[in-house]
Amino acid sequence: MSSIHDKDREKQALNFIEEVTSNAAEVQLRVLSSILERNAHTEYLNRHGLHGRTDRKSFKECLPVITYEDLEPEIQRIANGDTSPILSALPISEFLTSSGTSAGQRKLMPTISEELERRCLLYSLLMPVMNQYLSDLDKGKGMYLFFVKSEAKTPGGLLTRPVLTSYYKSRYFIDRPYDPYNVYTSPNETVLCSDAHQSMYCQLLCGLVQKSEVLRMGAVFASGFLRAIRFLEQHWEEFCEDIKRGELNDCITDSAARAAVMQILARPNPELADAIGRECAKDSWRGIITRLWPNTKYIDVIVTGTMAQYIPTLDYYSGGLPLVCTMYASSECYFGLNLNPLCPPSQVSYTLLPNMAYFEFLPVHNNKQEEDLYRSGVISKTTSPKIKEDDELVELVDVEMGKEYELVITTYAGIYFFIPFM
Template structure:
């Protein structure tokens, strides 16, 4: 049944039909958003776990009558762009992830037996009997035969999980046979899994830095991959505070698109009728640069939004979105957010789901509405777009849907003018079924705030992905955020697990160390924690991603994981990740400003404060003055400079987030003397060993935060944004 308000709108024959966006407009993910993705949202950003409200329109994955190919990648034909002769707008082309149905191609991620099965129409034998237009499958009753094919594909992949993993590894080794890295480790001409494990070391980013820098500087030889590196996807900061550059290849977009195409068939099992309305997703691109060798270096979602996969996606009733592509691709965050919010308000009764890549991004949108609702209401009332939005492509796109609507403007003003913003999402968009955001990992801190603003709407976590690789999806996307588990898809890459002890984490591994004992995913044990290790088509071999996962169950033979945390990360607000070493260096740098006053830092800790929008870092300092010279206690301006100095010392991802209003100003809270002794006493009273106790560098436990806040003498915020420029590499 159509949501309230839709049927009535369709019956008003006299109403002017809204124009829709042109077909050749780019699209969005996340890469869900991935979320990023995040992915996991949209993902994220950072790890895009639980992320992504994207799934492209299901499309044929293989060319008809493609002959079988063993242990090698199938080739594909270029994506066909829309003809320039057709300038007519196509209805409802705001979609999330693009589908690949507008080009015939074979894709490199399935064995031929599954390829042939994917091409065949769903039947009672293959996918179950049809029931009233719906089709029974092992995962549930599919909305249509097309969905049934996708769900059957998930079943086939997860039933033959280890066989598929072995095939994928052999395919990766075969296609990269000429790569220098594999030759160096004695793998030339070898596709054997046991030999691979015995000869190829487990590595971190620092181990691969020399190879990556050669590629970034313009070396086009087959260093890690026999296929050309097409671009670098930027990930979180290195020990030097700059971004990681993750190499990728052209056909990686095909693999990612294939995973996107599975998301909506799964979601349709739990939320029917999504083809009767639209999705309001707040999606943005970030700055990019080129390496010295001329390759693009940009976040994974920026890469996706700018790709032909996004720009030339075909129409899909399940993937209709409110945001113009021009707004998504605008680098000015204000113009982008303003136009996306305005377009979402114009069709408020048609919106069935609201989302962003990360939970923090959706809260930022709510904060934007709080600050700018008067301007938005004025634009709706007059049918004219604010002069603050100057980008011609955005103005042209918004002009297609904006017309005077005094009634809607009065409603927006009345609702947003109230002091109580509880449930504002469902008040503004009354037919919203769920929120599509990443709320696992570091994003879990935003769940209470999202519940407040949404009136308790369910939060869907759909996908787990990262800059290095896309991993899998959530087969129960509407479950409680605390119960989210991701099913790894064995065709996305070759995966191994490094056992992880939460009490005594393993030491860092370098290429000079003997290979640690790794576990195949098929041999994972329920309840245990592991660090994920990946081998990708782009040439990463046995690479430690840094994600700590806990096995929760198995779907057929495929393990399901709960995302526990990023390894060694203390603080995270958006796509930033700050570890202990980086925080320590920032504190030491700021402490130098206290020296002229005879002051020094006795102890410190920190927290990621998600109660503000946007969230921000809070650092607690306990100070000591030499000679008790209270008269020389630093002035407030000194502490403010300390805040900015700390921000200048943090990584480029953090600094970009600050400049883009994704992260609030860093705050220093000075606590009275003896506070950290009280914290220690509290910890010991709860069973901590006095001999082994050390002050935590990050706190999240409520009683300790309350204790710290009760001892605060003064609070200080960074007075400006730290310097930020896109990385040179």
């Protein structure tokens, strides 16, 4: 049974969502004022004529709408070790690498340490929303496949890494307080294992050992979740042998991960190994997820955009479990969440939380012939031909149903550009 404290925390989270979205115009104005006040004397804002002014009218009149490429010289200076207040009055703590590229290189998104708190705030809202649709999610565990990726350093010594690697290696993840709605089958040590093969092996094995406790499972992207299924197809016999003997395969050489898994493996369990083996040895793997993890209520994985192609395969393996897309985020900014998480993937929409950043919207004009030329490289422009230079930006509260926009963000870390999601 959930404690009174858990219910109070859930109520507070839902009230917070209601409050900030109901007062979006006021919240957005406060966010912009806060960003401009703290960064009032940065080089970038002064160069464009703000000179300490923090009102929205001056901001809109002075700052141009730009792309990442326009801001790249400033970003490169920071990467090379310039610590002067170029974009942000607060120190840049690290660079988050984007999945997109600029001239063949991954984009570097400057961030400040307090952004982790905002990301964690968004994470804290996900389960209170989900609890409105499914009950008893605190009665078991989540089998989530989390992975860290490689890190590098800029010439100036700042870390560059994906946003999720930054989060998993932070105290907010490693030292997170106990929450019955966020208990995972994967020990931290297996998530933080830098060897992708060993990390996958350990996390899947832990999920199999605790299979009766799994109520939900997932990964970040559908493609990653299906890689785990393929890995299971290739290694299920080894998993069964480990469980039968109560000993971890010698291929796992990461000492921290090995010690953590051995605490879960604990003792020989031939009955569990045989039950898993019987399912995996069948000719068809249709519904293998619900056959191995029968208490699973949904799969938490991104299946929108380019990931939609994997929906039929996920349905095949899961037996038609709900595919839930919980949140909308990127290395540039965390944006919002899905308030109707059990909707079909084709109907997913996200509610932007107005406290995360200052959001504006550029109207999109669909000229298919011109857009095709742009995509094929015949037309070379900094921005998409969908965007017209004389278009006025639309406020978050003024977007209109049925119209298409590109998102323009202004973040606490001093990012001022639009993100072309084409």
